Amino acid sequence: MENVNKIEKKWQDYWDKNKTFWAKNGDKRKPYYILVEFPYPSGSGLHVGHVRSYTAQDALARMMRMQGYNILYPMGWDAFGAPAEQYAIKNHIHPRDAVQENIKVFKGQMKSLGFSFDWGREFSTTDPEYYKWTQWQFLQFYKHGMAYKDTIPVNWCPTCKSVLSNEDAAGGVCERCGTQVEQKEKSQWMLRMSDYSEDLLTGLDDTNFADRVKLGQINWIGKSQGCEIDVEIVGGGKFSVFTTCPETIYGITFFVIAPDGKLIKELMPRVENKKEVEQYIKETALKSNMDRTELNKGKTGVEIKGIKAINPVNGKEVPVFLGDFVLGDYGTGAVMAVPSHDQRDFEYAQEHHLEIIKVIDCGDISEHAIEKTEYMGHDYKMINSEEFNGMLVDDAREAIANMLVEKGYGRKVNNYKMRDWIFSRQRFWGEPIPMINCPECGWVPMDEEDLPLLLPDVVEYEPTEDGESPLANITDWVNCKCPKCGHDAKRETDTMPNWAGSSWYFLRFMDPHNTKEFASMDAMKYWNRVDWYNGGMEHTARHLLYARFWVQFLYNIGLVPHKEMIWTRVSHGMVLGSDNQKMSKSKGNVINPDDIVKEYGADTLRVYEMFMGDYQMDAPWSTDSLRGCKRFLDKIERLKDKINDQEGYSEKLEVLQNKTIKKIEYDMTHMGYNTVISSLMILANAYDEAESITKDDYHLILTLLNPIAPHITEELNEQIGFKPICEDTWPVYDEEKTIENVKEIAVQVNGKVRATIEISIDDDEDLIKKKALECENVQKHIDGKEVFKIIVIKGKIVNIVVK
RNA sequence: GCGAGUAUGGCGGAAUUGGCAGACGCGCUAGACUUAGGAUCUAGUGUCCCAGACGUGCAGGUUCAACUCCUGUUACUCGCACCA
Numbered sequence: 110m111e112n113v114n115k116i117e118k119k120w121q122d123y124w125d126k127n128k129t130f131w132a133k134n135g136d137k138r139k140p141y142y143i144l145v146e147f148p149y150p151s152g153s154g155l156h157v158g159h160v161r162s163y164t165a166q167d168a169l170a171r172m173m174r175m176q177g178y179n180i181l182y183p184m185g186w187d188a189f190g191a192p193a194e195q196y197a198i199k200n201h202i203h204p205r206d207a208v209q210e211n212i213k214v215f216k217g218q219m220k221s222l223g224f225s226f227d228w229g230r231e232f233s234t235t236d237p238e239y240y241k242w243t244q245w246q247f248l249q250f251y252k253h254g255m256a257y258k259d260t261i262p263v264n265w266c267p268t269c270k271s272v273l274s275n276e277d278a279a280g281g282v283c284e285r286c287g288t289q290v291e292q293k294e295k296s297q298w299m300l301r302m303s304d305y306s307e308d309l310l311t312g313l314d315d316t317n318f319a320d321r322v323k324l325g326q327i328n329w330i331g332k333s334q335g336c337e338i339d340v341e342i343v344g345g346g347k348f349s350v351f352t353t354c355p356e357t358i359y360g361i362t363f364f365v366i367a368p369d370g371k372l373i374k375e376l377m378p379r380v381e382n383k384k385e386v387e388q389y390i391k392e393t394a395l396k397s398n399m400d401r402t403e404l405n406k407g408k409t410g411v412e413i414k415g416i417k418a419i420n421p422v423n424g425k426e427v428p429v430f431l432g433d434f435v436l437g438d439y440g441t442g443a444v445m446a447v448p449s450h451d452q453r454d455f456e457y458a459q460e461h462h463l464e465i466i467k468v469i470d471c472g473d474i475s476e477h478a479i480e481k482t483e484y485m486g487h488d489y490k491m492i493n494s495e496e497f498n499g500m501l502v503d504d505a506r507e508a509i510a511n512m513l514v515e516k517g518y519g520r521k522v523n524n525y526k527m528r529d530w531i532f533s534r535q536r537f538w539g540e541p542i543p544m545i546n547c548p549e550c551g552w553v554p555m556d557e558e559d560l561p562l563l564l565p566d567v568v569e570y571e572p573t574e575d576g577e578s579p580l581a582n583i584t585d586w587v588n589c590k591c592p593k594c595g596h597d598a599k600r601e602t603d604t605m606p607n608w609a610g611s612s613w614y615f616l617r618f619m620d621p622h623n624t625k626e627f628a629s630m631d632a633m634k635y636w637n638r639v640d641w642y643n644g645g646m647e648h649t650a651r652h653l654l655y656a657r658f659w660v661q662f663l664y665n666i667g668l669v670p671h672k673e674m675i676w677t678r679v680s681h682g683m684v685l686g687s688d689n690q691k692m693s694k695s696k697g698n699v700i701n702p703d704d705i706v707k708e709y710g711a712d713t714l715r716v717y718e719m720f721m722g723d724y725q726m727d728a729p730w731s732t733d734s735l736r737g738c739k740r741f742l743d744k745i746e747r748l749k750d751k752i753n754d755q756e757g758y759s760e761k762l763e764v765l766q767n768k769t770i771k772k773i774e775y776d777m778t779h780m781g782y783n784t785v786i787s788s789l790m791i792l793a794n795a796y797d798e799a800e801s802i803t804k805d806d807y808h809l810i811l812t813l814l815n816p817i818a819p820h821i822t823e824e825l826n827e828q829i830g831f832k833p834i835c836e837d838t839w840p841v842y843d844e845e846k847t848i849e850n851v852k853e854i855a856v857q858v859n860g861k862v863r864a865t866i867e868i869s870i871d872d873d874e875d876l877i878k879k880k881a882l883e884c885e886n887v888q889k890h891i892d893g894k895e896v897f898k899i900i901v902i903k904g905k906i907v908n909i910v911v912k
Numbered sequence: 913g914c915g916a917g918u919a920u921g922g923c924g925g926a927a928u929u930g931g932c933a934g935a936c937g938c939g940c941u942a943g944a945c946u947u948a949g950g951a952u953c954u955a956g957u958g959u960c961c962c963a964g965a966c967g968u969g970c971a972g973g974u975u976c977a978a979c980u981c982c983u984g985u986u987a988c989u990c991g992c993a994c995c996a
Contacts, residue, residue, distance in 0.1 A: 325915095325991070328991075353995095354996080408994085439995050452994095646991090650992095720924090720936085720937070722924055733950095737937050784936080786937085787937075791936070854931095855932040859976075860975095899976095900976055908976055
């Protein structure tokens with residue numbers, strides 16, 4: 110074959126020119142929406158990992174198009190965000206220009222790989238026509254009371270000079286640069302995501318996400334069921350605690366409240382050891398700057414003197430402490446301490462020499478607490494718990510909770526780990542938040558007609574020293590009139606987080622050129638929802654949570670047709686370096702897809718990445734294996750020389766052909782891409798062994814291989830005079846022809862294979878038994894023994910049990 | 913610590929429902945054709961004390977039959993980590 114790259118270019122141009130893969134809204138074919146996460150167009154170009162998932166979904170898209178579906182397989186760019194901004198700061202160019210340059214590179218690479226994207230729907234989150242609607246949707250959040258400003262201690266990265274979400278600051282370090290995160294008070298836009306905790310949980314039932322994906326969502330939302338209990342303070346006043354273990358309430362020997370919470374501030378006037386308490390609060394604020402894991406060793410804290418609290422169930426007065434293991438922003442910011450049955454409380458009690466009372470008769474607690482996971486579900490009985498003594502723990506749990514409610518001591522509540530979404534970023538390269546601060550009216554939303562609020566051109570992209578967005582320096586832009594009263598006012602200078610634009614982009618693909626709405630209801634109803642969504646495991650949890658929250662909100666205000674707009678979510682494994690480690694420049698194990706395409710062709714790379722292993726698991730790169738795939742494609746090409754002048758399909762090949770079609774259809778829709786390739790190899794080997802093959806035989810294997818290797822198959826197909834595969838239909842298999850008439854099956858004696866017999870499709874059980882018993886080697890192994898039972902599994906195996 | 917996932921030849925990995933473990937490919941060995949081969953073809957390739965036995969991280973169990981189901985256990989990977 111002539112130059113592979115030339116042929117590939119020829120077909121890529123053909124698809125472009127004919128708009129072969131453009132989806133049509135409202136078309137009467139069955140719609141099916143396949144989505145891959147749109148990439149962040151970084152300066153380093155497309156990664157071989159992108160190639161893996163794009164090829165997999167591309168293959169599915171190409172097969173289903175041939176099966177008569179109206180396939181939406183779009184591509185776009187998630188181009189706002191820190192890396193582009195950092196790059197711009199370094200090189201003194203506008204991030205917009207840098208992004209445009211990178212998009213050009215990415216798009217060129219994608220085209221060279223022959224992905225069947227509908228390029229007619231391409232957009233970038235940085236296009237004003239797109240972010241206009243991101244801003245518009247923010248205004249809807251605001252107008253429905255879902256966006257609010259709050260001054261809260263936030264995670265602050267001193268290097269990036271930016272506020273980070275809890276998620277971005279996971280583990281106490283900045284996700285981007287690794288710097289220790291500090292705490293800083295800042296006024297931030299927030300979205301009330303916590304209002305949606307329960308809906309985001311129950312909504313999962315209306316999705317087909319993989320179990321591990323659902324579990325990620327569930328863990329992130331972090332629901333825990335328990336009781337909130339009111340605690341009186343001696344001498345007046347009260348506070349509440351949250352517990353998931355009401356059964357241990359008689360074991361309370363002290364309370365602990367959060368040093369960073371609001372409660373201690375309220376109690377301050379009554380505190381006798383103010384100095385000591387204030388000192389501890391200060392220390393805690395500093396501690397968050399340091400490596401937290403180091404501090405996990407001990408349970409620090411101080412007693413709040415002058416404050417005693419009363420256990421509501423038995424009137425017992427116990428001391429109250431400050432302790433940094435209690436978090437100010439979870440639950441009520443205070444806990445009841447039961448050192449006998451909670452390990453943290455136990456450690457705290459040891460450290461501060463406090464009383465330990467066992468309330469469940471479950472063994473020795475002198476070394477460590479016996480926690481819920483250990484005592485629940487066993488026949489342990491209650492002790493030291495007044496009228497509940499002698500009751501089984503599992504029963505006491507419910508009984509005590511009910512008693513608390515009845516007597517008005519508390520109520521049953523659910524708590525969620527998920528917090529509200531911190532929506533402000535002090536950066537330049539993001540969607541401006543369309544809010545105006547008026548000295549008379551306060552925060553006023555921009556008029557919707559005035560959107561988009563464009564990002565101005567600036568010279569400097571660095572955040573200001575005090576952490577304001579660089580936009581704050583552009584007075585022309587900042588100063589404006591209040592839309593409500595006309596008074597001089599100032600714009601919000603914070604921008605939106607990177608997650609904003611990616612939370613609804615899949616809706617825009619359904620109707621990308623709409624100038625009146627973010628997407629019309631008709632278009633969204635037509636496409637229904639994303640049928641098949643593929644992305645990396647890394648950000649599945651966060652991205653899906655934000656996107657689902659966003660969509661649920663839009664649903665609640667009547668703007669999208671479903672509460673969940675994503676049906677199936679699957680995730681692929683990484684492509685590792687040949688050293689089995691994550692590809693990185695520093696390790697020198699990076700494979701550039703361009704080099705591979707140039708040397709072996711796009712088809713070889715595509716086939717190899719599908720064949721390399723289980724799609725959902727990480728797989729190391731192997732250039733040797735890649736060459737094997739090249740050999741396979743060469744073999745396909747060579748088979749053309751075996752074409753005879755007969756019509757139709759070769760009789761000898763028909764069963765295998767039908768079986769192969771069936772298997773490929775199954776595997777393609779079940780992420781079994783590697784076995785799609787292996788069954789094609791088996792078919793090719795069978796063709797190779799045959800004396801000769803017909804033109805139709807050849808056309809068939811080209812069609813089956815086409816979704817994965819679209820260029821070479823089109824070229825060879827053209828050479829034998831067929832119309833382009835991309836305009837043809839997918840072959841239909843005949844179930845009856847997938848079954849062999851004659852088959853070889855194994856004969857076991859006591860579970861060990863001793864012979865094989867040939868059976869025909871219409872042999873009955875007795876005949877099969879007879880054939881099995883006639884085998885010489887079988888005779889040898891049953892000789893002198895009593896045949897106890899003969900098990901015949903039709904078409905599979907015979908097992909003779911002897912004693 | 914909690915949650916999830918994974919474990920099969922020298923390597924990547926097959927084995928929809930329990931039914932001949934190692935498909936398919938890589939690598940390797942020997943040979944053929946060759947000036948040459950990252951080309952092609954042929955044969956072979958789990959282990960061992962090779963008429964047979966043993967083999968899917970380890971130890972048990974269920975079954976005529978277990979990579980597959982059950983109980984326990986180990987190692988690694990990922991996610992969350994003082995969440996009351």
